[in-house]
Amino acid sequence: MALESKGHLYMGVKILKKRNFYIYITPLFLILSVFYLIPILDVFKYSFTDIRLGENQYSFTFSSYFSVFSDLNFWIMLKTTLLFVFLSIIIQIFLGILIAALIDEGEKRNLKGTLILRTVVLIAWVIPGVIIGIIWKLFLTEANYGIFNYYLMLIFGHSFPFLSSQKLAIYSIIVANVWRGTAFSMIMQYGGIKQIPYELYEAAGIDGASGIKKFFYITLPQLKPMIFINTVLVTIYTFNTFDMIMTLTGGGPGRSTEVISLNIYDTIFGKLNLSRGSVLAVILFFINLIISIFYYKMVISKGGVEND
Secondary structure, three states, X not given: OHHHHHHHHHHHHHHHHHHHHHHHHHXXXXXXXXXXXXXXXXXXXXXXXOOXXXXXXXXXXXXXXXXXXXXXXXXXXXXXXXXXXXXXXXXXXXXXXXXXXXXXXXXXXXXXXXXXXXXXXHHHHHOOHHHHXXXXXXXXXXXXXXXXXXXXXXXXXXXXXXXXXXXOHHHHHHHHHHHHHHHHHHHHHHHHHHOOOHHHHHHHHHOOOOXXXXXXXXXXXXXXXXXXXXXXXXXXXXXXXXXXXHHHOOOOOOOOOOOHHHHHHHHHHHOOOHHHHHHHHHHHHHHHHHHHHHHHHHHOOOOOOOOO
């Protein structure tokens, strides 16, 4: 009888916990559905129509998909986007880890200025993208008020077309994006470094490992989970960057710095073509999804996160 009563009590507690789970999860599910799931489904639906912004009448068609994939400018824009994202990610992750490691080492040695350095890096993250575009335009423009070209004129006797050259403009927006995004990578990697047990470094020091060996054989392997998360978030964030580019180059000169996210904005709010803009958004969604799965396979399927 005692065992039977304990069994009923256990089942009762289990049912109560299950009910509490649904009570807690239902509001979150409703919020996600209203503000995320339904808009996403609407984007997919509008991509199969000929709808224009501000109009309610539309018909279902695949014409927008055919129009996008048959447009040579789309493939050029895709190539530009991939170059912009790839270089931004590589440099941001590298600088983020480097700065985080230097700040951590400075704190261990009680060096002055580590807090100031961390604060200076963080300032770039809190500045809106539009303002960052304007700031870097002041630095890179060839006009008389261009800061970089002013000093380049003094040193080399001529200026450089950072924003007016189709070859240089793409690298100019990459530099500006890295300047902003490095702060986010630094925050994540700094948090990851702080979670590494100090005993590992002590043991390596006893074995005679140098600082460089400690970094490559302890810090980097232990940071794999954080690097994975950081890379996924930075990739998604960079793919969706358009505000900074809009104020810095506007997608020019020509279309040399026009990325997919900027084209989506221009297509929907400039040309009022909601259907084509939705198609581009769907394409961007699947690109992010495929890259995230690729990251997952590269890191987790090889045991990079689980083993750590």
